[in-house]
Each structure stands twice: as structure tokens, then as C-alpha cells.
Amino acid sequence: MNAKLPATRDITHTTLAVLFIGLLIVASFWVLRPFLTPIIWAGLIVIATWPVLERFEARFAKKRWLAVVLMTVTLLLIVLIPITLAIITIVDNANAIAEQSRSLSAFSLDAPPDWVERIPLAAKILPNVGRPLPL
Numbered sequence: 001m002n003a004k005l006p007a008t009r010d011i012t013h014t015t016l017a018v019l020f021i022g023l024l025i026v027a028s029f030w031v032l033r034p035f036l037t038p039i040i041w042a043g044l045i046v047i048a049t050w051p052v053l054e055r056f057e058a059r060f061a062k063k064r065w066l067a068v069v070l071m072t073v074t075l076l077l078i079v080l081i082p083i084t085l086a087i088i089t090i091v092d093n094a095n096a097i098a099e100q101s102r103s104l105s106a107f108s109l110d111a112p113p114d115w116v117e118r119i120p121l122a123a124k125i126l127p128n129v130g131r132p133l134p135l
Contacts, residue, residue, distance in 0.1 A: 049075070052071065054067075
């Protein structure tokens with residue numbers, strides 16, 4: 001009465017389905033590739049700070065939202081303060097950095113000692129030592 005019909009799948013349909021799924025997986029990783037490192041860092045930060053969040057939550061009478069706000073502000077300050085100080089330092093020393101980078105055009109190395117010429121490949125590798133570096 002209710003006889004089961006055998007499932008007929010042709011090999012082309014199955015092969016194309018598997019290839020399409022594989023293509024979707026590869027395309028997903030290609031799209032996510034720029035975000036993988038930040039996702040890993042975020043995971044490490046969450047795992048490392050989870051005990052602190054639980055302590056904050058216990059201190060604030062099990063109010064998770066208050067503990068999350070405090071952790072967010074704390075982590076932002078831990079990240080933003082050093083970055084702000086680094087930017088201020090770079091801006092304050094921009095003239096010195098530019099001057100030092102311009103002075104590199106006159107930089108040259110001293111000639112190597114005489115015994116370096118007796119090393120089999122050194123004479124071929126280091127013939128221009130002592131001359132200014134081309135920029």
C-alpha cells in the first residue's frame with residue numbers, strides 16, 4: 001500500500017551540491033579572513049577577563065549589566081590611554097622623527113676589515129660597503 005520508493009539521486013546532482021557547499025565554505029572564510037585576528041583577540045580578552053566580570057557581578061548584587069558597563073569602561077581605558085599617549089608623543093616629536101629620517105640619506109657604513117676579503121663569498125656579497133646607501 002504505502003510502498004517506499006527508492007531514492008534516486010544522480011551523481012551529477014550530488015557532486016554539484018557538494019561543490020557548491022564547499023564553494024560557500026571557502027567564500028565565507030574569504031569574507032571573514034580580515035576579521036579572524038580581531039575575533040581571536042576578542043576571545044582571548046573575554047576569556048582572560050571573565051573572572052573579573054564575575055567578581056564585579058557578585059559585588060553589584062548580581063546585576064550583570066552594571067558589571068558589563070564597568071568592564072567595558074575599564075577595558076576601554078586600558079586600551080585608549082596608552083594609544084592616546086603614544087599619539088601625543090608621536091605628534092610632539094614629529095619634527096625630530098622627520099629630521100632623523102632625512103639624516104638617513106647621508107648614512108654610510110665603514111669599510112669592512114681586510115680579513116673579510118679572504119672569506120670566499122664575502123668579497124662578492126659586500127663590494128659596496130663604505131658607500132652611502134641608495135634611497
